[in-house]
Amino acid sequence: MSEARTNILRRLSAGKPHFAAPAAATRVPLARWDVPGRIDQFRNKMESVRAEVHVTVRDRWPDLLKSLVTEKQLSNLLYAPNGPLGETLSQAWRKEDPSPLICRNEAVDEWKEELFFNIGGAITAARWGIAETGSLVLWPTTEEPRSFSLVPPVHIAVLEAKDIYDTFADLVEQQNWHLCMPTNALLISGPSKTADIEQTLAYGVHGPIELIIIVIT
């Protein structure tokens, strides 16, 4: 153990002051919504930060996605064939040639150049959603690594309406996050943005320029 560590901990333990802890707060009552209310809240918050939200039924989402890819003129769409969306996606484009879908099985380090400069968009599943703040929650996996939702200029996320929680606090508590934290857990609330120049909002700094969410009811 380092000397710095010993000294810091010694100073803190020796100097430990006795101070009155501030008055305990009553637990902040959490916002509550029913399922349609939750989707509305999620959509409103997301749209307020210029994310695109499409709500659809299970059977229709592949067609919706196909029209979005055409509309956005994506040169290609990065996906994970073994991820939760893989099979549906392969099915959706099975007849088209050439298909916009592309996948890479190697570690990202092997095709970094392509990831940074030649991918038009990437699609991933979102594990959960948060209604209160309009947030996607991702626990990136081996199949859908974290750079999928970060590097390409367009990120499309597919979220099941039943996985939307009212608040972040609810989600952390009910899913027992403290027992199973992954390498990286992410809350994503809109496309990348900045207000560093004159407090003026500008979208698409270093992360995705567009965030498109398909909510399946």
Place this chain on the structure above:
Amino acid sequence: MQQKVEFHDRAGKALHNPQIRSNFRYAMDGLMLKRLRSFPDLDELNRLRLRSAEIRANALARLPELLEQLEARCRENGIQVHWAETAEQANEIVLGIMNRHGAKLLIKGKSMVSEEMELNHYLEQHGIECLESDLGEYILQLAGEPPSHIVAPAIHKSRQQVAQLFKEKFPDIPYSDDVDTLTRNARDILRRKFYEAPVGLSGVNFAVAETGTICLVENEGNGRMCTTIPPVHIAVTGIEKVVEKLSDVPPLLSILPRSATGQHITTYFNMISSPRKPDEKDGPDEVHLLLLDNGRSHIYKDAELIATLRCIRCGACMNHCPVYARIGGHAYGTTIPGPIGSILEPQKAGLDQLGELATASTLCGACGEVCPVRIPIPELLNRLRFERVRQDHTGATRGQGGQRDPWEARIWKAWSWVHANPMLYRLSMRMATGLRWLLPNRLGPWTSVRTAPRPAAKSLHTLAREKGFDHE
């Protein structure tokens, strides 16, 4: 007392710079309004402030245990933990990691602790390039200036000034003062750097002891880039940023962005609990957490001043400060400016060095009112004003008594003596009213923008007595 002269000098210059005045006024008005709108329910705000203050105070009450727990959990998760007592030691640790990897480029997310360490300067002396990737910090790096606000570092610059800077540094890119174009240009310039950099550095917003998790709050995605793409990630933090439980994070995350910029949440909330695992396809192979003391354990000794360490760096106190809004962040001459800087920095550097900052306040109380973790900043400013002149040397604050002025002390002693003796008091009042014409018209800086005060011909006591109120 060198600092006093420097501070007054810088403040004076800022006050006479109309561009600085208008840039700050515009930005502070906007930020105050945005914060106000993001808390429509005052009851909710008050409960959330109580809860957040409680979380931070409880974490501080158990700080040594929580730091050990954080270290143990991080190690179990594969994160390497380093401790530094001083900025110098912290810089050496970062340099050591860079050298071990033969790394010549460090790409940085926003970190006020790295500013405190003056890391860029240190690494550059050792032949390592540091590149700021937060847009505001990047602009300042191009300009060769320090941040003037902890959340919006380039707030003192206008769009035209930024455009001019880009034109000078990148003559090939066509001139534009359109914010979207400037932002997109910065994206293109920095993209390749994220891809090339062997090491990324970030700050830490909360470090969770329970799970060994580093939490980062950001909007741009550069923080995620710095912590995801380079093979090595170094996170630097002050030892006070630890919280006990994962369930402490949601309330703090709810209040931080709303207090800072009025956003209901930031674009990204990034929770890192380990380096890349064997089957994973991206993320850094090495994650380092650097815990910096640099005077914090000293502040920790005082039961009242310890509240300084609750700060979650939202910047609301500076956004609402009438002094900060007029003189801007650079005048303070410290890493953290504004009200929180005026209590934090003098305690770290010593009151003999920076004690003057405790007087850079009107004590209007706005900072304490908006603080999301209820730090009683005005009370602490007053406390430090006492500490800087106290003579008994029984306090724990560094440099206490260092700014005691013997003349000022004598005047106050005389004042209290006069007020404790009725005879003397009456005599002095008679002198003040009788000899009032002797008061000069010029009274130093006071009369440079005001007319000199003139004592009344008759004191209130005299007037009352004339009206027949003879007794107390």
